[in-house]
Amino acid sequence: MSERRSAQANPDFRLRMSRGPMAVSRIEKARHPRHAIRRLLPYFGGHGWLLMGVVLLVLIYTLCGLTAPILIGKTIDEVIQTRSLHNLPRWALLMLGVFLVGNLAEAASGWLMAAISQRALQKLRRDLFEHLQTLPISFFDSHTVGEVMSRLTNDVDAINQAVSQNLVSLLASTLSLGGILIAMFVLNLWLALAAVVVVPLMFWFTDFIARYTRKGFRELQSSLGKLNGVMEEAISGLRVVKAFRRNESVLQNFRQENQAVYRAAVAANSYALLLMPLTNQLGNLFVIAIAGLGGWLALHQLVSVGMIATFISYARNFINPLRQLANLYNAIQAALAGAERVFEVIDIPSEETQSNGNLRVSEVRGEVTFRNVSFGYHPQKRVIKNFSLEAKAGQTIALVGPTGAGKTTLVNLLSRFYEVDEGCICLDGRDLRQIPKPELRRLLGIVLQDTFLFSTTVMENIRYGRLDASDDEVIQAAILAEADPFIRRLPHGYQTLLSERASNLSQGQRQMIAIARAILADPAILILDEATSSVDTRTEARIQKALLRLMQGRTSFVIAHRLRTIRDADVVVVIRDGEIVEMGKHQELLSRQGFYHHLYLSQFKGEAI
């Protein structure tokens, strides 16, 4: 009757779905299992009574499973010995009752456990997701998308496997194993001795195999990781691979890793799947031992035939929980290791996220001061050095300078994606660090250098700037960003779905949508980081005119390499190597004949006018 449960623990049948790229059942150990368990438990809290119910139900059905073979044996003995049918209906009905109660209890425990475990995992996923969002940008800089994804997919999945299927089985298996052993010893000491031989053998086997599989799977895991890497790059960079005719070498690389995965998989699985036939045979061995020993004992009148039947029934039921325990051991270890990695992320301190809502866009004047700011992505290398700048309310500040001078870095600091190492940045005289980040960012409208659009409709992409904006307002913003005409020419206009990375738009078109999105946000301070670098200059000029009107009286920061773009700025700040080299109005700077003048002139090099 517990053959059935074995089907679920059978590794062939893990109901595994394609979660992340290439999930394998990771077999590894948690470093602090007890700690991981303690962290996981609260997720199941609040269901205390339900959990008690589950335990009770499991108890009931293991008890039922234990008594059934006894009833079978008793009935057979009675029929053989008394040769009368007098008690048969009673026994049979009793048996039926026990069986059915057992089945019902099992179904009920499954139902309850499904709800409890999935709700707990839902909470865990939610917590992890919400926490991820509070992590600082530097976390995402140092972790690949795949790595982070894997926490929410593979690791949570490992926990899922353990709690949803295996926790109940673990309880049931242990209970029935203990129960069967006790029952055997109570029923017949001699026959029970057969179990004494088989059980240690079994444990030794599983431990032996588990040790090998663990190693095998670890190797498989790492070769899969490599293959994944090769595939991910080859696929996401396929256009470049093609253009540079690297197909052959990429393919060769792939073949090599693919073969390595094959070899590791065969090795790991040959060991892992060995468990099944071996334990099967052990089960047979158990039956054989009982039959042989039982036969001898029966001939010496020490046991009855019914007792042999009972024991054979037990023997069949005995092997499965044992086999499961072996599988469970691995699954639970994997789950704990997964939990550990999940909590590792949850334990990374987050940026503060509370906002006390005491800053209104309308109340902000928009005075921004950088005071002796220094910053470096790595401690050894300063990118911004002793940078001071005062932007008066309503001014347009242009940041120009050679590539890699640190312009984007200043934006990163102003929006507090990174924190300054020294000095401070103030808004209306208040240190930015005293303003909650969400509060601060709500004041800013940022168009980032790397355009990121979501794969939904154009309409939703622009609306991302202000969620409660009406369709009309979205279209108005698109018109200001000069995006309206081309959007209308798209197959479904504003309802056109953008493909992944918006590859069905031209580069300039993507930027214009990002600008529309920032315009819609209606910010107190606008930051444009090379927002129109791929837009042609005529369109750019029109966008600028619109922005100028829009930003009347609001502070804006504009980074651009086309100097024409920044000619009308109130202050032009020339940055080189993280330092200000010049500052002033366009005309002033030109007449100063310094670096800016030099930059400006380089636009005309080669032109013979």
Place this chain on the structure above:
Amino acid sequence: MKHLIKLLPFLKPYWKKSLLSLLLLVVVVLLDLTIPRLVQRIIDQGILANDLSEVYRTFFLMLGISALDTLFAIGNNNTSVQVGESLARDLREALFVKMQSFSFGNLDRLQTGQWMVRLASDTSVVQRLVQITLRIGTRAPLIMLGSVILMYRTSRSLAILISPLMLVAIVLIVFFASRMGPLFLTLQQKLDRLNTVLQENIAGVRVVKAFVRAEHEAKRFAVTNEDYTERNIRVMQFLSTMGPSLSACLNAAIVVVIWGGGVQTVGGQVTPGQLVAFINYLQTAMGPLLIMVNLANVWAAAMASAERVNEILDQQPEVLDEPQAKPLPAEAQPRISFRGVRFRYNGSNDGMVLDGIDLDIEAGQTVAILGATGAGKTTLLHLIPRFYDVCEGSVRIDGYDVRELQQDSLLKQIAIVPQETILFSGTVRENIRYGRPQASDEEVVMAAKIAQAHDFILELPQGYDTHVEERGVNLSGGQKQRLAIARALLTRPSILLLDDSTSSVDVETEAKIQSGLRQWLKNRTCVMVAQRISTVLGADKIVVLEQGKIVAEGSHRELLQNSPVYQEIYASQLGDAQEVEIQHV
């Protein structure tokens, strides 16, 4: 099913091994099935007949059988693993090779995320089916069948007695099996959606933060999370009903057998040993029931996966070498000509992206393309290396239509700096060397110098050996672009295509790149898309593109005189050139 059959050829190289595996399996099942028979023998002919030697004989016979059984089982195990993994490897490779053959048009329509899933999980789902079929998938039905036959032979009357219950079990199996497939498919869809939200949030984390949309995203995630959880609970409850109801069936059958068997034992038609064996067989027969239902699920999943795998394998690359395609001769002049070229992207319903382009680019010329956003500049550039095929007209290199050439030989002479910079994770040096891995270190430095990348590379923590992170996040925009330029230069092409490749580079650096290029471009043809007049000044010819048509063509001076569009562009950036000139003088 037809999708799985289509994948059958992948199994062909391993048919001998598969057959061996199945044969071993049949032996294992047969041996397994003898055990209850022998237990019956011990009881009936040993114990009840009071024959100890029969007990011994049977006991050792069983031991022998069990040992043999183990050997065969291990053999089956190993062969099935080998077949399954070989198949998975071959499938992965076939998919990968197919993807590599895809042209840009195919790529536009597929999403990277989906590909990874297809390559990884869909192949393993198909593999699992094969492996299971070679093991438990065949074993379970065989054991059931064997047990039923043996039950019938052990006691026909008892077998008939429980046949109604067997029917009920079969109905239950069919019911569960038919429900399972769709249930899991929807679960998979919900999961896909959950993952999409997740991936977007991680990839777009800066935008989410910049617009303070954490709450909004959390809500979005909560919805998909709830959806998925609810569905998952339903699936699991379905599963936990399935098991007990099937075993209730089995248990009822046992009770019936004991009752009916008891009556018959007393009546003398059935021996006690037969009764025990019959129950034993019954348990062995019904045991695999649940496995059968799970098998249905494996089959359903495999069919769905096979369909998705085939979807890729069946796709034809849009751009394919003609059978009689010739290589582009190495000494071919880098002359490019467009004749009446019209082009539109697949799936876009509005007008042509390129509409009647006639353009001649002589060998050694540098031609600049200017035009509004979305005018079709990138598209035009992509037609030269035949990333897409024209809809009408032709693109020729030295008189050869690109469609008549082997694309590889064509690409050998062309290098492109794409508008969107894609770098690979690896060192700076590896990235520059990407187009010509055998290039020497000096050549790498030379290319970097022309691209004005050398200086900043030296300032990086480990110079040329600095690691470039995923998507180049540790480099500034202009730095990435210059690496891409160096990468293209290093391949020493005869045709260089630059797609707005200095948009994030400051004007001074750009001017330096330009003057370095001028030297390098001797005897080479260059087509560059640009926005800044300063970039195009040095070009032999400037082409102005508007909505897919060429509206002006000529040198800077000519255009400045005759082309109103060009004048407008000029005014939009250099309107005050004179003013500077005046101050300068």
